[in-house]
Amino acid sequence: MFPDPDSAPEFDDECAWPRRLLHIPTLTSVPWAAGNFYGSDCEPRYIALSYTWGRWRLETGDRVDVPALPVKNVTWDTPRVQPEHFTAAELRNVLESAPRVFSESQDVPDALIEYAWLDVACINQTAGAVEMALEVGRQAKIFKGATMTFVWLTTLSENEYLAQREKNEQVAKQKKALATTRLEQQRAGWDSIRAEVEDLTSDPWFSSLWTLQEAYLAPHAFIMTRKGEWLDSMILDRFIEYCQLMQGIVLHDQLYAPDPSVRNDECLLKLKKALDHSGVSGLTWQLPLTLLGAARYRKTTRAEDRVYGIMQVFGFRLGKSRPGVDPSRKFDMTELEDELGRELLEREPIMSQMHIHAELPPVGQGWRITSTSEQTRKLRLISYGPNRPPIKDLGVQVQLSTVNLGGTLWGSFNGRLCAFSKLAHAWESFGAFGSGNGIVDLDCSQHTIVNNPKQILQEALDLSYSHPDAAVLLLGKNDNLNVALGLLLAPRPVEAERLERADIWQRLGLCEWSTRAESAAGTDGETDTAALYGGTSSDWSSCTGVFG
Structure with a gap:
């Protein structure tokens, strides 16, 4: 049914389709063919999965009893992940659950999507592979081309989340009932909002820089629990809008509160910190530089991922992901930040300067974005x-x-x-x-x-x-x-x-x-x-x- 990976035709790097898609029923990685065919299917609908796993990757020889997702038709070893983060069976379950959830949400339960874009199955995981570098530079096309993106929160249980949310609401009601001043009532509200934001954003997905880019590219994603449940019918952009609204309330209270002490109230500052660390405030604008503040709190496996993990929100392909560049070449952070800054400076001169240096940059580098x-x-x-x-x-x-x-x-x-x-x-x-x-x-x-x-x-x-x-x-x-x-x-x-x-x-x-x-x-x-x-x-x- 599917072509041998070694006989796949040369990929058209300018096309809008991924190099590979994963056929979910058979877990077969299917290479692209001219005309945007994957096997016998022309331009099939596909889902994309946004999740984080790099920090939990098992090295060769570690915990050899832990299996990888058994992907067929690939020339690389599919990465294995610490089972405490998620298991191969759980990953397969969410891949099979996601098309069902989407079809039911559209009231077409029989029209299941059979393809998915999954990084470990669709990007060559061999170190130094040309395809890896090039496909990393095509994330915007891939996520925008997906029929639906699913955010997988691997530490979240729907029952536990809903129970905790109800508990937070009850605590807030009790605090407001006991409040004797308007400020105490405000504090109860701020604490309730902070707890709700922190309960959801404690998942590692909210600490990955790569997923911040994916959230920007696919803000309408469905949020899934570890078991593959659609979390309380939650869509990412609803949570983004909620955080955006709460951020607006925080700033309004800081700017216009009649009592100056409110501006530095501990409860208000804790809420502001939780919203800042969530990394989603500002995403509704689709204004790339609003991600900078959030990016400072996100984790990466390699320093250079601070550029590779965010460049697609600007529509750039930089460093080794640029077509024609030797993918084995190593770019240091200064080179990558210079390249990102130069592209932004020339294409979007105003946006390129809409940032503040939290720390003094080296002489000559103040013109561009830095890691601070x-x-x-x-x-x-x-x-x-x-x-x-x-x-x-x-x-x-x-x-x-x-x-x-x-x-x-x-x-x-x-x-x-x-x-x-x-x-x-x-x-x-x-x-x-x-x-x-x-x-x-x-x-x-x-x-x-x-x-x-x-x-x-x-x-x-x-x-x-x-x-x-x-x-x-x-x-x-x-x-x-x-x-x-x-x-x-x-x-x-x-x-x-x-x-x-x-x-x-x-x-x-x-x-x-x-x-x-x-x-x-x-x-x-x-x-x-x-x-x-x-x-x-x-x-x-x-x-x-x-x-x-």
Whole structure:
């Protein structure tokens, strides 16, 4: 029925189909053939399974009594996994259960899907295999092409989960009934939400970087228990939306609570931490950089997987997964992060800078994402909420690329610069509540929750005093939304002298402001101020330079 793997035709790497699919009834790995045939089936529907196993892989000779999934028609050894994590029988059971669950959910119980994409059965597991490197770079196509993706939580029991959820709800009711203040009632609610989030996200699936990428690519996945049950009819995007809503509530309570002590309340901060560690807040936007904060909490077997495990959300094929590259070549983290940064810089210049460095990056590397990057924490352009983030509607106002200086890859720009002090003092002249006020979010700074316009203004003024030579590079703006975004830069005199260039800058962070020039009293601002905010006044000059 199925072709011999050694006689399979050469694969078309540009096609939208996987190199192989697993025929579930026979556990046969079937190679692709021209016309998108798998055996005698043309373009069959298939499910995809998102799960984690690499940290529990058994080495050759370890626990030889533990069997692997008996996949037929492959030239590699199917990996064996510690049975405490899951057994081969349990993996087979979930593969057989998933098509049934999906068909019943669609009210077509007889129309079972017979194929699955399962990494250990469909990607050559031989170390250094060309197919492995190339197929890792095609995950976006594979997951988007699946009829349905299933998330397998291998530590979860449906009965235990539902019982624990009911217990959490009862505890919350008791706490609220005993509460004597509004804050105590809020704490009871925060604790209940945190417990529910932690109960579900304690599963190892929520700690894997590879599955974070898969969640982004397939947010409508069904969530399955270890026994192959559909967990309380739960779909991943419902949980994502729930966490997103809770994140919005947390930020609202921190920003607008009448009592300032609420902002640092222990219960509220614990809930925020649980949501951050869940790694799903922000996924509803389909904005790749919202994954950065979550990625810091995810685990990988190899350091380089921090790039390979997330590159597909940007649509990139990097390092050894790039077609034509020797798959046996080793790429170090600097090379991979440079490659990811360069692709992002050139294809999505605004998005490439929508992050904050939690730690000071090495000289010359501040232009790109690093392993300690986080999504920007304050800017309204990327604030939490159910709607489309305004960043997607900004018009690009700059050209960004890279240049090699002294063996280090730096970012380079061609755009408009303005002295930051000019903007900051214009905001000051309109008063803290003027509509032209701006927000700064600085690299390597303590994250402060801003709930006071005067505090927002003071942070900007403090920066203008501590860095009087700081400049703003206009990244993008939208006149309909009356918003502009800039990159904060400061001269690097030491590197300028060493590299014999005067145009070397350090990235300080990001800056966002309203392009409307109205004072707190509501009167029109000066024409010059409106031009300043819009990036068209004589205060802005066309410049080229290097930053990092």
